[in-house]
Amino acid sequence: MDCLFCKIAAGTIPAKQIYQDDLVIAFDDIQPQAAQHKLIIPRKHIATLNDLSPNDTHLIGHMVQTASKLANDIGIAHDGYRLVINCNPHGGQAVYHIHVHLLGGRQLHWPPG
Amino acid sequence: MDCLFCKIAAGTIPAKQIYQDDLVIAFDDIQPQAAQHKLIIPRKHIATLNDLSPNDTHLIGHMVQTASKLANDIGIAHDGYRLVINCNPHGGQAVYHIHVHLLGGRQLHWPPG
Numbered sequence: 632m633d634c635l636f637c638k639i640a641a642g643t644i645p646a647k648q649i650y651q652d653d654l655v656i657a658f659d660d661i662q663p664q665a666a667q668h669k670l671i672i673p674r675k676h677i678a679t680l681n682d683l684s685p686n687d688t689h690l691i692g693h694m695v696q697t698a699s700k701l702a703n704d705i706g707i708a709h710d711g712y713r714l715v716i717n718c719n720p721h722g723g724q725a726v727y728h729i730h731v732h733l734l735g736g737r738q739l740h741w742p743p744g
Numbered sequence: 745m746d747c748l749f750c751k752i753a754a755g756t757i758p759a760k761q762i763y764q765d766d767l768v769i770a771f772d773d774i775q776p777q778a779a780q781h782k783l784i785i786p787r788k789h790i791a792t793l794n795d796l797s798p799n800d801t802h803l804i805g806h807m808v809q810t811a812s813k814l815a816n817d818i819g820i821a822h823d824g825y826r827l828v829i830n831c832n833p834h835g836g837q838a839v840y841h842i843h844v845h846l847l848g849g850r851q852l853h854w855p856p857g
Contacts, residue, residue, distance in 0.1 A: 680811075680827070681816065683808075685809070688809050690805070691809065692802055692803070692806070692808070693801055696796060699794060709794075711834030711836075712831050713828060713829070713834075713856065714827075714828070714831075716808070716827040717826050717852070718824050718826070718827075719821075719823060720823065720851075721820070721826075721848055721852060722824035722825050734856065735834055738836075739835055739836050742857060743847070744852045744857055
């Protein structure tokens, strides 16, 4: 499949990976919007939030749990952070393989874009 | 417990509720940042993302699945939407009972706040 994030998951395109397990991979966003900006993706290809199946509840929960764990690991949990998932053009989705943005290391503002 | 969202979940403070099940409740944000701006909260009190336990993976996954389902129900799934979870001051968390923001009905911008 011609999907950038599937290629990163397969290791055929390099990324600054910071975590991986059987279900997910996490790496630095190449266009960071904060001092800390990580992406958490599933190994499984799911294009958008609209394409989640009922069987994916644990997977998407694990993505959020992983983001929270990484926030702790990189030292931004106490001050705080923001998780963002974009869907389709109005959401500003840039890569059509579902991903959680983890942003921290600065004050995040409101509205969220 | 003196928690605004626990009171909304218990029905002792009113909200424009649009969905509820055994695990979660969804209602309009009272300070909407987009044409559509809903909040999805668990009935169970969890203060922040940092307070999730390993047992909460299904619950947080169900919150995201519910947000996605609601996006479809209110007609913003195709154009797109953004999900946001804030944690602690840098994340801009305003109520210390975990919640997913669902925003759509307009173009969301980047960075996300």
